[in-house]
Amino acid sequence: KAGVTQTPRYLIKTRGQQVTLSCSPISGHRSVSWYQQTPGQGLQFLFEYFSETQRNKGNFPGRFSGRQFSNSRSEMNVSTLELGDSALYLCASRRVLGYGYTFGSGTRLTVV
Amino acid sequence: KQEVTQIPAALSVPEGENLVLNCSFTDSAIYNLQWFRQDPGKGLTSLLLIQSSQREQTSGRLNASLDKSSGRSTLYIAASQPGDSATYLCAATRPAANAGGTSYGKLTFGQGTILTVHP
Numbered sequence: 001k002a003g004v005t006q007t008p009r010y011l012i013k014t015r016g017q018q019v020t021l022s023c024s025p026i027s028g029h030r031s032v033s034w035y036q037q038t039p040g041q042g043l044q045f046l047f048e049y050f051s052e053t054q055r056n057k058g059n060f061p062g063r064f065s066g067r068q069f070s071n072s073r074s075e076m077n078v079s080t081l082e083l084g085d086s087a088l089y090l091c092a093s094r095r096v097l098g099y100g101y102t103f104g105s106g107t108r109l110t111v112v
Numbered sequence: 113k114q115e116v117t118q119i120p121a122a123l124s125v126p127e128g129e130n131l132v133l134n135c136s137f138t139d140s141a142i143y144n145l146q147w148f149r150q151d152p153g154k155g156l157t158s159l160l161l162i163q164s165s166q167r168e169q170t171s172g173r174l175n176a177s178l179d180k181s182s183g184r185s186t187l188y189i190a191a192s193q194p195g196d197s198a199t200y201l202c203a204a205t206r207p208a209a210n211a212g213g214t215s216y217g218k219l220t221f222g223q224g225t226i227l228t229v230h231p
Contacts, residue, residue: 006155033218043201043221056218090155092219100146100161101203101219105154 002026004104006091012110018079021107025072025093031055032074033101034066037088046089049074081111114139114206118222125192125229133187133225135202140180143205143217147176147187150199150224159200160187192229199224 005024013019025032034046045058049068066076072093078085088108092101115138125131135145144163148156160169160176162185168177175188185202203219 004155035219042223043203043219045218045220048218058218088153092156100144100158102158103148103156108153 004091004093004102006089006104006107008107009105010108010110012112013081015081015083015111017081018077019081019109021076021078021089021091021109023074023076023091023093023104025074025091026102029093029095029102030072031094031096032068032072033092033094034074034076035090035092036060037090037106038086043090046076078109083111085109086111114142114204114220116202116204116220116222118200118202118225120225121223122226123228125227127192127194127229127231129192129229130188130190131192131227133189133200133202133227135185135187135222137183137185137204137220139204139206140183141206142180143207145176145178145185145202145204146219147174147185148201148203150201156201189227192227194229194231196229197227199226 007022031050033048035043037043048056052068063079068074088106090103090106092103094101117136119134146161147159150156162169162178173190178185201224203221205217207217
């Protein structure tokens with residue numbers, strides 16, 4: 001059974017650029033959430049998508065956006081990158097509320 | 113606003129010891145609580161999920177308990193091994209109802225406990 005797949009694993013971008021990260025959930029999982037992990041702030045919730053609609057959003061600026069496709073795959077976009085956006089971005093999927101989350105291996109984004 | 117705290121921040125023990133990791137949360141209106149393990153530079157691996165109606169869950173050498181009334185959860189690791197060395201994170205899921213009445217949740221994480229088990 002395939003797990004949650006995130007691509008790419010590593011990214012190096014220049015300040016001011018934009019980036020798109022991809023997440024393929026476990027088959028049958030309709031909810032996809034995104035989290036940012038940094039040494040200083042720990043794990044912080046970005047947003048959750050269910051049935052192609054954003055259902056919940058964390059306290060991040062509008063530069064962070066996402067979307068979910070009909071096959072439940074999700075993408076996260078960060079525009080006008082800042083040095084502080086350097087982090088491990090983790091995607092998690094679950095069936096519905098009440099089930100546990102399964103995380104992917106993450107995308108390590110470095111902004112230089 | 114839910115806040116999750118983990119104690120201790122770091123723990124170093126000799127192989128074979130039994131140990132307890134602590135997690136506390138401020139808002140008892142949680143849907144469930146999940147324990148994860150994270151190896152350096154890796155994603156999160158789910159260890160145990162405890163629903164709000166449950167008191168504990170067990171998997172192999174791991175046992176997690178939940179006391180909603182006191183806002184606490186503990187992860188007990190029996191007969192620790194060097195391979196258990198990792199960061200352990202607890203996370204509480206709190207429902208967030210949207211305008212349509214359907215509940216969606218998000219995980220609120222603690223800062224983690226860094227566990228080192230030395231031979």
